[in-house]
Amino acid sequence: MLYCDYCKVHISGKGEKCPLCGNIIPKDNEMTDKDITDTFPTIPLSYEKHLIMKIMIFVSIAAVTISFAIETMFPTRINWPILVLLGLISMWLCLIIIIQKTYHISKKIIWMVVIVSILSLFWDWNTGWKGWSINYVIPIACMSAMILMYITAKILKLSVNDYITYALIDAIFGIIPLSFIIFGWVNVIYPSVISVASSIITLAAIFIFQGDNIKAELHKRMHI
Amino acid sequence: MKQKTIKWKRLDNASKIFPATSNNKDTKVFRLACELYNDVNPKILQRALDMTLENFPLFTSVLRRGVFWYYFEMGNLKPTVTIESNPVCAPIYIKNMRNLLFRVSYYKKRINLEVFHALTDGAGCIWFMESLIYYYMTLKYKDYLPKEIDKINYKASISQKMDDSFERNFNKDLAYRKTFKPSYKKAYQIKGARNQENRMRLIEGTMSVKTILNLTRKFDTTLTVFLTSLFIYSIYKDMPSNKTNQPIVLSVPINLRQFYDSYTSRNFFSTMDVSYDFSKNGNELENIIESVKETFQNELTKEKLDLHLYRFMSLERNPIARIIPLPLKDITLKIADYFNDRKMTTSISNIGQIKMPPEFSDYINKFTICVSARRPKITLCSYKDNLVISFTSPFENTDIQRIFFQYLTTNGVDVEITSNF
Numbered sequence: 219m220l221y222c223d224y225c226k227v228h229i230s231g232k233g234e235k236c237p238l239c240g241n242i243i244p245k246d247n248e249m250t251d252k253d254i255t256d257t258f259p260t261i262p263l264s265y266e267k268h269l270i271m272k273i274m275i276f277v278s279i280a281a282v283t284i285s286f287a288i289e290t291m292f293p294t295r296i297n298w299p300i301l302v303l304l305g306l307i308s309m310w311l312c313l314i315i316i317i318q319k320t321y322h323i324s325k326k327i328i329w330m331v332v333i334v335s336i337l338s339l340f341w342d343w344n345t346g347w348k349g350w351s352i353n354y355v356i357p358i359a360c361m362s363a364m365i366l367m368y369i370t371a372k373i374l375k376l377s378v379n380d381y382i383t384y385a386l387i388d389a390i391f392g393i394i395p396l397s398f399i400i401f402g403w404v405n406v407i408y409p410s411v412i413s414v415a416s417s418i419i420t421l422a423a424i425f426i427f428q429g430d431n432i433k434a435e436l437h438k439r440m441h442i
Numbered sequence: 443m444k445q446k447t448i449k450w451k452r453l454d455n456a457s458k459i460f461p462a463t464s465n466n467k468d469t470k471v472f473r474l475a476c477e478l479y480n481d482v483n484p485k486i487l488q489r490a491l492d493m494t495l496e497n498f499p500l501f502t503s504v505l506r507r508g509v510f511w512y513y514f515e516m517g518n519l520k521p522t523v524t525i526e527s528n529p530v531c532a533p534i535y536i537k538n539m540r541n542l543l544f545r546v547s548y549y550k551k552r553i554n555l556e557v558f559h560a561l562t563d564g565a566g567c568i569w570f571m572e573s574l575i576y577y578y579m580t581l582k583y584k585d586y587l588p589k590e591i592d593k594i595n596y597k598a599s600i601s602q603k604m605d606d607s608f609e610r611n612f613n614k615d616l617a618y619r620k621t622f623k624p625s626y627k628k629a630y631q632i633k634g635a636r637n638q639e640n641r642m643r644l645i646e647g648t649m650s651v652k653t654i655l656n657l658t659r660k661f662d663t664t665l666t667v668f669l670t671s672l673f674i675y676s677i678y679k680d681m682p683s684n685k686t687n688q689p690i691v692l693s694v695p696i697n698l699r700q701f702y703d704s705y706t707s708r709n710f711f712s713t714m715d716v717s718y719d720f721s722k723n724g725n726e727l728e729n730i731i732e733s734v735k736e737t738f739q740n741e742l743t744k745e746k747l748d749l750h751l752y753r754f755m756s757l758e759r760n761p762i763a764r765i766i767p768l769p770l771k772d773i774t775l776k777i778a779d780y781f782n783d784r785k786m787t788t789s790i791s792n793i794g795q796i797k798m799p800p801e802f803s804d805y806i807n808k809f810t811i812c813v814s815a816r817r818p819k820i821t822l823c824s825y826k827d828n829l830v831i832s833f834t835s836p837f838e839n840t841d842i843q844r845i846f847f848q849y850l851t852t853n854g855v856d857v858e859i860t861s862n863f
Contacts, residue, residue: 219858222859225844225847225848225851225859226848226851226852226857227647227847227851227857227858227859228856228857228858228859229858229859229860230858230859230860231860231861233861233863236859237645237840237843237859237860237861237863238645238840238843238844238847238848238859239840239844240840255550257549257550257552257860257862258526258530258549258644258860258861258862259525259526259527259549261527261528261529263638263639264639322538322540325538379448434448435448438448438450438508438513438515439508439509440508440509440510441452441508441510441511441513442510442511442764442765
């Protein structure tokens with residue numbers, strides 16, 4: 219066994235330096251390689267995984283800076299750099315939801331619906347309220363989320379407990395367009411009607427067939 | 443199709459802090475390792491693990507986020523034994539990822555059991571390890587071991603093991619409330635350059651229990667008091683002189699199972715602060731030992747422990763705290779942890795003696811325990827005559843470790859050092 223004369227300790231393992239004082243330990247002539255075995259595996263440093271991320275952040279910042287710089291030098295009537303900035307923010311919000319370490323696909327879908335709905339409202343309002351967000355985007359987002367959730371649950375063989383709560387949340391969202399119709403905010407009613415109808419059917423299915431499950435799930439998730 | 447109802451459990455009081463405060467720098471993972479005399483057979487280890495898991499249902503849990511609290515959901519995930527391929531105490535709990543809260547790996551002669559602290563504490567982990575080693579030994583050496591080898595000692599029923607002992611032993615007597623005085627004196631903080639990728643630098647010193655007990659007898663004290671004092675002494679020797687007006691405060695975990703009637707395999711511990719101020723007291727080891735001994739005597743009483751338990755439980759029971767949504771709770775706990783951390787220099791934890799059937803002693807060399815650390819930390823345990831003192835540190839600097847072990851070697855204790863760096 220190796221011995222550090224300075225620290226007066228025996229050293230096991232194959233290290234050439236004393237772990238305590240960092241001095242190089244002279245090897246005993248009598249020792250063969252057999253006597254020296256490593257006690258811990260050498261684990262290589264993990265390589266840079268986030269290079270693409272870094273490039274994207276860099277490009278975003280550069281794009282915003284350049285557009286503001288150009289706008290300052292050559293002013294135009296509309297404030298387009300703001301649009302670039304908001305556009306990039308919207309893109310990043312969506313991206314964060316997608317790449318976030320949520321290994322939970324149903325949760326991801328719900329977040330996507332929320333963020334897409336908010337962004338569409340924001341952009342619609344910002345570009346002179348033509349009503350396309352509540353006419354089409356929100357009802358269609360809710361509906362496609364329901365379908366998507368069912369398909370992914372079947373493909374990934376998720377157990378009912380895994381997605382039932384999210385299906386419930388989405389079905390409740392899907393009823394919101396009912397208020398659009400009631401208050402006459404929408405001029406194209408078909409997407410809203412279909413969304414509300416399918417939500418009610420989904421809700422009925424959840425409560426009738428999975429009533430106990432949903433109760434148990436809610437009890438578990440909401441315990442205080 | 444009838445769905446099986448999912449079993450779930452609330453986190454116990456001590457567990458609640460870990461999910462909120464674990465991160466890549468301090469993973470809140472600890473590792474209990476068993477070093478054998480022969481190379482580990484992974485297939486047998488896997489079978490032993492499967493058998494052990496039957497006795498510890500909580501170990502099949504994944505940690506999930508509810509609206510107000512985290513909870514354990516017991517599922518049917520099966521652990522796989524792998525060759526050691528992660529740095530010591532690498533992260534186990536990753537937010538939103540559904541994985542088991544422990545991992546079993548092996549490397550040559552060593553079996554590693556790494557556990558996320560929310561699942562259990564040192565004592566619970568030893569218990570799991572004992573069971574694992576028992577099955578491993580009886581599977582691997584069944585032809586060599588005597589037939590009448592003790593049947594595995596279950597020690598407790600499954601429900602006793604699943605017991606939330608904080609909840610059961612918490613004394614609701616309001617008389618304690620008045621005695622609670624918070625203090626905010628900043629303790630000395632060890633600083634240094636970090637290891638690459640936030641890895642833990644592990645330095646283990648193996649020595650004979652007999653020899654070190656001879657040394658502690660000279661100071662007329664116990665092993666834990668002696669090592670705690672020596673740790674304070676080593677930190678002091680490494681301290682920049684302009685910082686010596688700050689007290690050195692070590693947090694010492696206490697296994698509450700010995701004070702309360704509990705056989706839980708979940709967390710059941712409290713901590714006490716051992717503080718020493720060099721600006722007010724002498725700087726010889728003897729002075730420190732005297733002071734530490736006194737603190738141990740004052741703190742290790744049922745009344746003091748009851749008080750600790752009451753304080754922690756009342757925080758958890760606070761109706762306002764209960765209805766704060768989990769993301770806000772996480773932030774609050776992180777902030778509270780930050781301020782609490784400033785009152786602490788580091789910690790030392792003696793897991794104690796590990797006992798295995800005597801028939802196994804020809805096959806088992808030693809047990810070692812180590813833990814993820816924000817600053818150099820000591821954890822120790824013993825088996826037979828082998829005491830292993832493990833330092834884990836996120837820093838490159840090893841002066842405290844060197845001073846600590848050099849003191850032992852110059853006082854006649856033979857130390858064998860092993861390191862992962």
